[in-house]
Amino acid sequence: MAGNSLPSLGRVKLCDLIACEGLPSDSYKLSVSTLSQSLAQYSAAIIQFPSSDGALLRSGLDSAHLYFHQRASYPAADMIHNNESREWCKTSGYYADPQQWQETYDFRPGLTPPESNSGLEFPPAGLPDIFSLLGKAARDILDAISFYLNLRSSPFTEILDNVPLRSREISSSVLSVCCYGRPSFQGPQHHNLTTQEDGQLVMFSDHEHQVDKSLITLVKSDKAGLHVRDFHGRWVLVDGDLGPQEAIVYPGLALYQATAGYVGPALHRTEISNMQGNMYGRCSLAFKLMPKSMTSLNCSEMRAAGHGVEAQFQLPVPVDDFMQRSHPTEQLFNRNNFPSFNFPTAQDGSMKPLMRRRKNNSRCKPLPPSKRLRLEAQRVLKERVQDIADKKGIKLRFCNLKECESHIHTLDSPCANTRMEIGWPPGVPFVHPHDLPNKAKIGFLEAYEPGWTATHDMELSLIEPGQASQHSANCN
Numbered sequence: 001m002a003g004n005s006l007p008s009l010g011r012v013k014l015c016d017l018i019a020c021e022g023l024p025s026d027s028y029k030l031s032v033s034t035l036s037q038s039l040a041q042y043s044a045a046i047i048q049f050p051s052s053d054g055a056l057l058r059s060g061l062d063s064a065h066l067y068f069h070q071r072a073s074y075p076a077a078d079m080i081h082n083n084e085s086r087e088w089c090k091t092s093g094y095y096a097d098p099q100q101w102q103e104t105y106d107f108r109p110g111l112t113p114p115e116s117n118s119g120l121e122f123p124p125a126g127l128p129d130i131f132s133l134l135g136k137a138a139r140d141i142l143d144a145i146s147f148y149l150n151l152r153s154s155p156f157t158e159i160l161d162n163v164p165l166r167s168r169e170i171s172s173s174v175l176s177v178c179c180y181g182r183p184s185f186q187g188p189q190h191h192n193l194t195t196q197e198d199g200q201l202v203m204f205s206d207h208e209h210q211v212d213k214s215l216i217t218l219v220k221s222d223k224a225g226l227h228v229r230d231f232h233g234r235w236v237l238v239d240g241d242l243g244p245q246e247a248i249v250y251p252g253l254a255l256y257q258a259t260a261g262y263v264g265p266a267l268h269r270t271e272i273s274n275m276q277g278n279m280y281g282r283c284s285l286a287f288k289l290m291p292k293s294m295t296s297l298n299c300s301e302m303r304a305a306g307h308g309v310e311a312q313f314q315l316p317v318p319v320d321d322f323m324q325r326s327h328p329t330e331q332l333f334n335r336n337n338f339p340s341f342n343f344p345t346a347q348d349g350s351m352k353p354l355m356r357r358r359k360n361n362s363r364c365k366p367l368p369p370s371k372r373l374r375l376e377a378q379r380v381l382k383e384r385v386q387d388i389a390d391k392k393g394i395k396l397r398f399c400n401l402k403e404c405e406s407h408i409h410t411l412d413s414p415c416a417n418t419r420m421e422i423g424w425p426p427g428v429p430f431v432h433p434h435d436l437p438n439k440a441k442i443g444f445l446e447a448y449e450p451g452w453t454a455t456h457d458m459e460l461s462l463i464e465p466g467q468a469s470q471h472s473a474n475c476n
Contacts, residue, residue, distance in 0.1 A: 054245025
């Protein structure tokens with residue numbers, strides 16, 4: 001990100017991220033650029049809401065103060081949850097996690113909270129309006145991320161809830177009203193102490209590293225304390241200077257999976273120290289935009305946009321299985337493994353994401369021939385094929401390899417016109433070059449890169465077993 005890095009967390013007005021018909025405006029492109037760079041560098045960004053919406057969020061926090069303040073000092077046994085993953089889309093109402101010194105009230109449209117043993121209970125006020133506000137904002141942000149990835153409009157609609165919900169539907173997304181460190185809440189209060197650079201001791205919950213399984217999370221808190229791990233592995237206080245109408249947004253694991261790892265999830269932790277003299281603790285409103293439980297997370301949209309998809313993201317993953325599966329955060333600590341993007345503005349005003357080259361030891365150890373061939377095919381796709389398609393106004397939507405083996409022999413196949421328009425080499429399946437067999441990759445490169453030839457030895461080493469003798473005969 002050298003040259004285009006942000007000195008601090010990016011600030012973006014929500015109204016500038018709302019897409020309109022026609023060509024994107026300069027303010028939209030600039031806002032998408034700032035948002036994407038901030039997510040790549042800091043795994044978070046600051047969203048500025050209109051003043052009227054800011055007033056609604058502040059009133060929601062005020063209501064949260066009163067709601068938790070009147071709660072009992074220790075919850076009943078049936079209200080103590082351990083964040084059971086099997087219940088991820090069924091949480092509603094009040095529950096507490098004494099180990100984290102945290103209380104939560106989940107608002108989930110379509111699901112009635114269980115009745116309290118203590119009688120009539122009123123939830124925090126304004127939750128339906130706040131849910132609607134943050135839900136719309138989260139979808140606008142998700143569409144902005146799709147634009148920066150060069151995906152089609154609203155590519156995640158199929159895995160999101162209906163708007164509005166249909167009869168008897170239950171929302172997958174949830175608005176969590178949280179309270180950390182309420183002085184009158186008698187939890188175990190065993191927490192981790194961390195020394196900051198300035199020598200001060202800061203207390204965090206026992207579960208220090210957390211990753212949301214959401215697509216997008218929006219958080220508005222009443223006081224600073226949310227830390228997110230940045231691209232360099234440093235913990236950054238992201239809500240230290242928020243204005244009254246500003247909130248934090250960060251991506252979750254579901255978006256990481258749906259974008260084939262191109263958008264890294266945020267690792268975050270919450271500071272629960274400095275509560276002296278504070279009778280309410282630290283309250284926050286957290287909206288999590290979640291995929292529907294009966295859908296699957298797949299990377300078809302990424303392939304269609306020309307992005308390479310690594311092996312671990314090739315197969316669709318059922319959402320319910322994904323949510324119940326554990327995702328070790330240790331694998332996410334090395335942020336250099338995540339692709340990140342810059343946003344140079346082309347002469348035509350368009351913004352095309354460019355993947356930052358990963359730092360590795362390739363200069364010391366040569367890449368294997370198959371990997372060199374794959375990288376060459378990806379380069380030619382971006383530099384040659386995509387340019388031809390853009391000039392002809394064609395949206396590349398690649399086929400499945402097995403299905404396309406029959407397509408290439410018929411004139412009325414779904415991809416026949418596209419192959420003819422862009423000059424796709426005969427006999428090569430119309431799939432992303434990353435997924436082509438090695439011999440087909442060579443045919444692809446020779447067609448689109450004039451003068452490109454693989455050495456004879458390299459070709460033989462790349463051709464699948466059983467085809468070497470046939471290839472040798474053809475060369476002779």
